[in-house]
Amino acid sequence: MSSTEQTTPANGFPYTLTRTLDAPAATVWQAWTIPDQYAQWAYCAPGSVEMDVRPGGSWKATVVTPDGGEFPLTGSYLEVAENHRLVIGMNAPGKPEPETMSVELTPQDAGRTRIVVHQTCETTEERDLAEQGSTMLLNSLTTYLAG
Template structure:
């Protein structure tokens, strides 16, 4: 069972989902390159992760129409099985876009995931929220198949 809640204020959004799996399984899905590549719409072989504060990551996302978009960034905060703060390099911007992923164990087999991000404009927020919603949908499918 996956439950979803979405809120948007100003140029920020927050998405909340509950997955029927352990916190450790969700953490591995977000932090192990081989797992992340399976659900994140990444081009084969494009995911690299150095999951530690200041560590770099990169991935090339493949859109439904076949377009490819390279993404890069770094990890700002890493609190294993609890919180990832991820910086995403944005073309033409001095500061990275920042997305926060928080995990909370509800029981041994239920994990709440909260994804939030603040953007510069409502258009950027809408695009980022749509992308994060697609990621969480794909993560739900991945975790269900893995359990």
């Protein structure tokens, strides 16, 4: 075994992000599940987002980085409970199983929504990158919903 390899603990390396958004759960749901809306806040190339939001349905999007790089992403929906919960599978190069991320929406008072994003990764490096990316997404979603 190489000294740089890591052994993944049985529960992996998880992160959880929680926010309260100033929008009803149905509005937040639409932002995550309507391609044109998703593309506006999720750093996607125009016209690159396709979504078949149902269990077993597929999705794809091309993310554009601040320096103009483009990264095509694909995956599927593992669990769909409208206005409440999405479990998204994300295909990762070189991995036999998709990475999964869950998005939970809970209605709050005054038309607000609590969102919880959770993912478990195989290494601390993957977790740190995924958490950074999810934090950027939630920041952008917050700005999008405020507009």
